[in-house]
Amino acid sequence: MINLLINENLKIYLRSRTWILWALLVVAIGLVAWTTLSSQPHVGAWRPQLITNVQSLQTALAHTKGLPRASVQQLREQLLSDRYDLKHNLDPFRTDAWKFASTAANLDVLAMAFILVIAGDIVASEYATGTIKMLLTQTATRTRILVSKYLATLLFGLATTLVLGVFSIAIGAAVFGAQGAGAPTTYVNATGHVEQMGVIAYLLMTYGFFLVEMIVTATIAFMLSTIFRSSALSITVAILTFLVGSTLVEALSRFSWVKYILFANTNLTQYFVGGPRIAGMTLGFSIEMMIAYFIVMLGLSWWIFVKRDVSYS
Amino acid sequence: MALAPRVEIAHLTKRIGSKAIVDDLSFQIPAGEVFGLLGPNGAGKTTTIRMMVGLIAASSGTVEINGLDVVKHFEQAMQHVGAIVENPEMYGFLSGRQNLRHFARMCQGVTEARIEEVVQQVGLEARINDRVKTYSLGMRQRLGLAQALLRRPDVLLLDEPTNGLDPAGIRELRDYLRRLAQSEGLTVVVSSHLLSEMELMCDRVAIIQSGKLVDIQTMGEIAATADGVSEVSLDVDDASAANAVIAARFEGIEVKTRENELVLTLSREQIPELVAALVGAGAKVYGVRALKRSLEDQFLAMTGGRSVD
Known part of the structure; x- marks a missing residue:
């Protein structure tokens, strides 16, 4: 089994494609650093700037007619957070390595897309190149081959998340300095109150929840890869599902059945920051939903991969 | 005392819908024999070979390699089988050697020395460290053969092995297979729609048409015809x-x-x-x-x- 896992990993990391994707991710982090640096206000001028922000937010919130619910919620949270910073004399514009890393964590969408590329390709590419016949006519059973491919996918997801995290902190430290590890991050919690959390703890929470979302989303791509046997199709459908799924849940959030859609549940951050997207949803419910989807998707992949005849390609 | 057959196929059938692609095929192949599956395109040769290596599930009937059922005891049975199904597709972004190591890791007891040995056997020493995407079809065929020989199989299964080879390559492959069968007692099963090929390569040939076994011919007896x-x-x-x-x-x-x-x-x-x-x-x-x-x-x-x- 360990040998099969080595094989699957080699087939990922001996391809230049993988390294190009990671390089793109690092370039994207660099771009975020550059944008952040060029938009920083002058030192010392943050208080008047924040006061202006609060005033314009209040004006905006007075005329919310026609605005989507989510946008109003965002404005309200921003206002709460800005007021909190003013009251506790915290400079929200000052950027350091850790704070930058929290900003750069928004690139998780890009990291996820890259993970879906590998996950959507890992089974399908064997069919596309015909190597599936070589792979399945050795002594390893199909179940073991599929398991090794799935584990290699998750390991790649973990590695890509690490690339994002480590390079965010490293580039942040190089551009903004490494100080500020103890600084607090302010955020609006699930019940609408402003809270503080150590920036490192906040980062770990963000990344932890991203890993959960990554496992579930990569499993979708992996399942599509075994079903479609076409890399292009499974990657496209997986990325589209990932991008559209979240928006769809947002758009349909007034219906309560939406909570049974996988994408309403994949982001567990909602139970700690900002509050659940659909009223009545709980952390336990989301975990149960994810496990249910997870079992069905893996079961389906396994059943199809093991039972299907490998005929003319 | 008759030796147990290396390959034993009994009532092998593959049905898709109501159509039988392979229909009640039975034959046995002893050690050291080059056995051919001959038939026109679509006769069910490839389906038969694919069922022999577990790529396609049989609707009914069994395939045994050294007495081991390839469905029930896949891992043990496949330890005795080396196969190339259709074209020898390898990972183009890996070198020949990396490809062989990849497949060596998938089975028991293939050492680095064994990899070296098969590379020499198929005469690929000069290019083994190059990426496979730079290989010609003949070289891929050799690499495929090296892959099939890695775990010292008793049975070698080759589906349309001469496809895309030039006459010199075909001749070389034919001589090589005959040598393996004679000197190492390897059982070789080849499929082809090229009759002249099969005549030169095989000891016995099973003629298949529309999924059915028409006849099994021993090549030495071929001159004596049915009507004398x-x-x-x-x-x-x-x-x-x-x-x-x-x-x-x-x-x-x-x-x-x-x-x-x-x-x-x-x-x-x-x-x-x-x-x-x-x-x-x-x-x-x-x-x-x-x-x-x-x-x-x-x-x-x-x-x-x-x-x-």
């Missing part, structure tokens, strides 16, 4: 004199004359009769040769000359 009629070539000193004798003795027989060689079709019993007549008439007979009817003629005769149906 064979083509005979005579080497004589004076063709026209000999022709006159034949015309007098066997009325209405057709004789093809080429310089001093006469070719005619006779029953087996008529051959000594003919020779006696010629010698009696004072003709000098330097040679009498029964011409082999090619498998192609027989194949066409047996399958009625149809290709796909």
